[in-house]
Amino acid sequence: MAQDWKSFNPVLIPNIPDLAKIDVYEKNGGYSALKKILVDEKWDSKSVINEVKEANIRGRGGAGFNAGMKWSFMPEPDGGPRYLAANGDESEPGTFKDRKIFEFNPHLFIEGCLIAAYAMKIDAVYVYIRGEYREFIKMMDKAIDDAYKKGYLGKGILGTDFSVDMYTHSGAGAYICGEETSLMESLEGKRGYPRVKPPFPAQKGLWGRPTTINNIETLANVPHVINNGASWFKSIGPDSHPGPVLYGISGHVNKPGVYELPSGMKITDLINEVCGGVRNNKGIKAIIPGGASTPPIRGDVIDGVTMDADGLREVGTLMGTAGMLVMDEDTDIVDVITRISHFFDHESCGQCTPCRDGTGWLYKLMSRINRGEGEMRDLDLLIDVCNKMEGRTICALADAACWPVRNAVERFREDFEAKCKKTVYAVA
Numbered sequence: 001m002a003q004d005w006k007s008f009n010p011v012l013i014p015n016i017p018d019l020a021k022i023d024v025y026e027k028n029g030g031y032s033a034l035k036k037i038l039v040d041e042k043w044d045s046k047s048v049i050n051e052v053k054e055a056n057i058r059g060r061g062g063a064g065f066n067a068g069m070k071w072s073f074m075p076e077p078d079g080g081p082r083y084l085a086a087n088g089d090e091s092e093p094g095t096f097k098d099r100k101i102f103e104f105n106p107h108l109f110i111e112g113c114l115i116a117a118y119a120m121k122i123d124a125v126y127v128y129i130r131g132e133y134r135e136f137i138k139m140m141d142k143a144i145d146d147a148y149k150k151g152y153l154g155k156g157i158l159g160t161d162f163s164v165d166m167y168t169h170s171g172a173g174a175y176i177c178g179e180e181t182s183l184m185e186s187l188e189g190k191r192g193y194p195r196v197k198p199p200f201p202a203q204k205g206l207w208g209r210p211t212t213i214n215n216i217e218t219l220a221n222v223p224h225v226i227n228n229g230a231s232w233f234k235s236i237g238p239d240s241h242p243g244p245v246l247y248g249i250s251g252h253v254n255k256p257g258v259y260e261l262p263s264g265m266k267i268t269d270l271i272n273e274v275c276g277g278v279r280n281n282k283g284i285k286a287i288i289p290g291g292a293s294t295p296p297i298r299g300d301v302i303d304g305v306t307m308d309a310d311g312l313r314e315v316g317t318l319m320g321t322a323g324m325l326v327m328d329e330d331t332d333i334v335d336v337i338t339r340i341s342h343f344f345d346h347e348s349c350g351q352c353t354p355c356r357d358g359t360g361w362l363y364k365l366m367s368r369i370n371r372g373e374g375e376m377r378d379l380d381l382l383i384d385v386c387n388k389m390e391g392r393t394i395c396a397l398a399d400a401a402c403w404p405v406r407n408a409v410e411r412f413r414e415d416f417e418a419k420c421k422k423t424v425y426a427v428a
Ligand SMILES: Cc1cc2nc3c(=O)[nH]c(=O)nc-3n(C[C@H](O)[C@H](O)[C@H](O)COP(=O)(O)O)c2cc1C
Pocket: 058, 059, 060, 061, 062, 063, 064, 065, 067, 087, 088, 089, 090, 091, 092, 175, 176, 177, 178, 179, 180, 181, 213, 214, 215, 216, 218, 219, 395, 396, 397, 400
């Protein structure tokens, strides 16, 4: 059921001064969801998982998988340790929304982790945070300390027999460490190489033990689902992809920023009403809707398109992290895709040949075309390289590197051809 976005009240980053302080958070209803399940109503873990599953919180880290469903994959306890890894690596160009939760509402996220830990019988939560977020790591450490002091973390939480510990862990600048299995390698102190799946993390995760990985924003939604019910969550935005979303909007708009609004917002409302329109009243050349890895779409197809999985699928793209990049009519799309290709070439971990070599080839070819030195056949070569990379590697970075290139060549072919046509051949 859709709700009027203009009357929507933010719940993830509401406008409450000093909400990052634990006392303020408590005064505004904070930790009441945890109390509800542990003390007041004594929910069992299965009821928590079912409520979260029913809410259909689709993972906000990019893949959009139902969080409760993922939690239900954790095996029954066998006496050994079990882990939750909260993914705050946030290193994809165009994505900058989890930082707002660290900065403005860390206790909501901690409470979400605690509820997840209770539901999945987790012993320790690791919060993996992008290394460049130095200040936010400090803020999270302070929030975690305060939660320990108040008895929300540690042994015998709220006088019950539920115990869990929580730690932050800093990344060191590698985008690949946001990929869930690579994140676990990094947490274990190793080089951030993605693991082959199966086994999946729920079976064999951190230190070989059952582990669930969730994005920060995904977990921050959980206390609200427990307090208000799955039906409340599903009343926000479309049924197939409900709830509040942190839209991180950048590029050629007058008011870029992170805006919390219902899922399923029209792209044009986000640009024109929320972000005050395109700079200098220009037209729109292209949109990248959900971080640099999601396929770009042309500005002339966005009318009526909504920001949710189904809406974006209709125009051949993905919701990703809802980090939307807006490019005006003067944008050199070939140049943009060249830069994106450079990013993926730089960030490939190098384990798989199709990705290690393929990202390099994509960048080399894109650079050649961008310099005006490309030939028309290079466009076919780009697609051919993508065909040899997609679905043939350990992790999804290779696919992520291909999608912008493949879709840009197909959707903005005239721009690519215009650059190729500039090639001057020397005649002997
Ligand atoms: C190369 C790569 C980088 C990723 N980076 C992130 C990231 O920074 N943050 C994140 O939450 N998910 C990231 N993901 C997705 C994670 O692997 C995983 O799907 C996600 O953390 C699961 O959480 P969710 O189900 O709550 O979305 C990345 C995936 C890939 C392939």
